[in-house]
Amino acid sequence: MKKTIFIFAALVVALLTLFQLSKYSVFTGSTSIEIVIAIIAIIFFIIGVIINKRVLHKQKTLTHTIDHKKIQELGLSKREYEVLCEIASGLSNKEIAEKLFVSESTIKTHVSNVLVKLDAKRRTQAIQIAKEFQIIPL
Numbered sequence: 001m002k003k004t005i006f007i008f009a010a011l012v013v014a015l016l017t018l019f020q021l022s023k024y025s026v027f028t029g030s031t032s033i034e035i036v037i038a039i040i041a042i043i044f045f046i047i048g049v050i051i052n053k054r055v056l057h058k059q060k061t062l063t064h065t066i067d068h069k070k071i072q073e074l075g076l077s078k079r080e081y082e083v084l085c086e087i088a089s090g091l092s093n094k095e096i097a098e099k100l101f102v103s104e105s106t107i108k109t110h111v112s113n114v115l116v117k118l119d120a121k122r123r124t125q126a127i128q129i130a131k132e133f134q135i136i137p138l
Helices: 002-028 033-056 068-074 078-088 093-100 104-117 123-132
Strands: none
Touching (some): 078 123, 093 104, 104 123
16 A cells, blocks of 8 residues: 555656656757657556556465355255356356256256255345355355
8 A cells, every 4th residue: 555655646746747747848849849748648648558567467366265165065056056156157047048058948947946945035035045055255
């Protein structure tokens, strides 16, 4: 947290310094306003690229492991588990059916079985229970 605050403070100081230098150079008439604006835009573009590479593209490590033993204890079949994972992804029955190459009524049967085995009343409750049991990725 301290590092982030320091970086943003340094950026603000650098920006204020750049504005003061640009104001001075425009008043003295040595450069035009378009050149100053272009330099500021280029600097912000470079800062944005650096922040993007460092912050947004960090490798996410999976600390969550799936409890396969619990899946067997619940009696979920392989296909029911696939359907549960697709439900957790937010897909509808029709989308799941298309993805798994089965009919929508088959998916409805699997969803019903999953709800019974997880003792859930709704799909969202099933996802919540599955996350508590650590049987689907977070």
